[in-house]
Amino acid sequence: MASRIVTFDLGGREVEVMVRPMTTLQSVLRNQLGFTATKDGCRQGGCGSCTVLVNGQPMLSCLLPVEDVAGQRVTTLESITPAEGLHPIQQAFLDAHASQCGYCTPGMVMVSKALLDHDPAPTDDAIRHALTGNICRCTGYRPIVTAVHSAAEAVHDAADAMRGSAGERAR
Amino acid sequence: MARLRGTGMAAVNYPTGMNLGGDPSQALIHATTSGSFVVSLSATDLGQGLKTVIGQIAAETLGVEFGEIVVDTADTDTGPHDMGTFASRATHRVGNAVIAAATEARQALLDVASEELEAAVEDLEIDGHGNLMVKGVPSRSVRVADIAALAQFKYGRTIAGRGSYMKPKSIVDPETGAMDPDSTEAHACTVAEVEVDTETGEVTVLSIRSAYEVGRQVNPALVAGQIEGGAWMGMSHALYETTAPYYPAVDHSPRDFSEYLMPGTLEMPIVESVILEMPSSNGPYGVKGLGEMTANSPIPAIVNAIYHATGVRIDELPVTPEKILRGLDAMAHASS
Known part of the structure; x- marks a missing residue:
């Protein structure tokens, strides 16, 4: 499947990334945007080190396809x-x-x-x-x-x- | 069925360092032109705070503020030799090496200051806050940072020091068996209280209280952190952690954080400790190694508390609910 462009709000700033389907928010934050405060502990939702806020709610970014946060508000440690x-x-x-x-x-x-x-x-x-x-x-x-x-x-x-x-x- | 309470105790003597074929740590220190001091090491900070305590030890020896020390660790391609961070050896071994390096660097600093201030080295002192002065003459005071800059731009000198500490290999005396395998020993005693549910075999740890004799504390907050984290690790080893399957099939073994059991925020007992400081004769400023021992005595203390509560003596870790229930069954059969 082709890559697509996803935009979302990261700490009050609109960001735009091009991703393969099912690329995680964690991967986009760390590898594409350089927001490495979000940690990479287990990539399976077992450790909590990748927690970010999506519209104010805590979410495990390692289990979250970035397409699911399109148009949403993402807050990381850098943002606060x-x-x-x-x-x-x-x-x-x-x-x-x-x-x-x-x-x-x-x-x-x-x-x-x-x-x-x-x-x-x-x-x-x-x-x-x-x-x-x-x-x-x-x-x-x-x-x-x-x-x-x-x-x-x-x-x-x-x-x-x-x-x-x-x-x-x-x- | 009942919830039974018990109390158990255990004590530990823990060696600092181990008997390798000679156990060295080395350190290099140099001043930058801005007057900060770089401590180069190959030892690693695992999160226990080695960089912090080494910075404190270097600052204390040099006579400058802690913030003037940069500790550069863990590149074995470029750093001076070190055996590594293990056996609770790093603060002791590296700290001694850093004192030696800082002492040499301090001497180099005083040599330059002696020329600049036209005073004998014996008449100079450093106040611990980065000021260097002629003793008793406050008007003849300069910043260490200024001397560091002058050393490089006016005198063409380095302000640097080398340090090494080595525990020689100890050979066993074939006649007596005597040997000297470690540098010093720290001591602790732990009392644990548990509650055991005899229906489910589940153990709740209510409290872990310890007394620790650790030598001189370089950093009491880090000591307290090691002890409290160690109590958690000990409890985790006693009751939860294993890579072996609970049932005899490999695919039942834990494969990830979801299946590898550890206590979390809801399982934490009261953890309290008192610290006794009895400085060692050979550690930097009297230090003894502390890190690994903190996960030791909580384990037998918890297992002994389970025995006190239930009469079930378990000698294989972790103490799973299944082992307790089988132990209770065996006791019931034996008495009937």
């Missing part, structure tokens, strides 16, 4: 990392020493982002359930769960500060 400094979730992972070799971290951060967008104050149980599809071989998981808790607080505090300054301006 500010030009200066770190996203609050990244900072929380750093502070909690929640990565050692670091290979699982991008997937963990993206799942955590989707969780906190959906549930800004998750319980311990909700965090653990959200992360069940992501394998970490180094940390023992507890530091990651701790990081998500503190990220939730940081995001909450930042939102409070935003509301506060908006209130100032309103007055």
Whole structure:
């Protein structure tokens, strides 16, 4: 079958790629676009290291034909990392020493982002359930769960500060 | 049918390094014109943090900030020789080599500074923050970075150092059997609590609590990370991980992450540790090796806790629900 052109939104920018049928989003991100934060752990949906957000929902990019995201909104770790400094979730992972070799971290951060967008104050149980599809071989998981808790607080505090300054301006 | 609780204990003495035919690590350090120092190694950082602790050790020895150290590892085509990252040897062996290299580089730096400041080397000091000065004369202070630049553009010198550390091969005394196979030993003791479901044979690990005697900690956060990750690995080996089939057919064996069992976020017990620091006599700043031992004592501690809970003594890993149920059946038959 012939290649075809697929366009989608990647972190707020429209990208256009030419692909063979059934080329995965993971392969397009890493090999065609050079977005290598999305990791390549197992290529069969078993490890979670390739997790990206599609329209805000966590998806395994290794199981996703890129044609399925045509016209959709794709968010990777690169998309949420500010030009200066770190996203609050990244900072929380750093502070909690929640990565050692670091290979699982991008997937963990993206799942955590989707969780906190959906549930800004998750319980311990909700965090653990959200992360069940992501394998970490180094940390023992507890530091990651701790990081998500503190990220939730940081995001909450930042939102409070935003509301506060908006209130100032309103007055 | 019941859920039975038990507590088990296990202790470990763990050697740093092993008895190879001579076990060397080498390191080279040089200053760049901007005053940063490059540490060249062939040892590998596996994620345990070798580059971080080596950067700390080099910075401490040179007297500069940690951020001024660039650790360049793991190219055996171009780096100085190293036996590798294994046997909990890297921080000990490489750290000693880096201290030797940094000491030589520091001397080269002081030699240039001595000429530039017109002061004897013995009268110079480096403050740990990248400032080099005549002792007791704060006005005669220069940046290490400036001396590094002057060395190259004014004096035509290198600021560099070579370091090697080798544990010689130890031969067994044929009369007594005595030998000296390792450099130092770290110690730990782990207490595990489990709950065993006698209907399903499933084991829930409730807690893994340990005391670790690890020598001097170069980086306490990395030490804590190794111990907590190691507790997870130990639990995983005790209860889940195997490449062998659970049933006698090869195609039943795990082929991928979906089938190769490991504990995840829902299985993690409470993991707590206390650290005791008893510096070794021969490690860099008193270091002992820590990495591999952290996955050791949790395994027998969990197996002993299962025995305490159920009376079933299992001596083959992993402890699957099937082994526990067969053990319980055998006990019931023996008593009836």
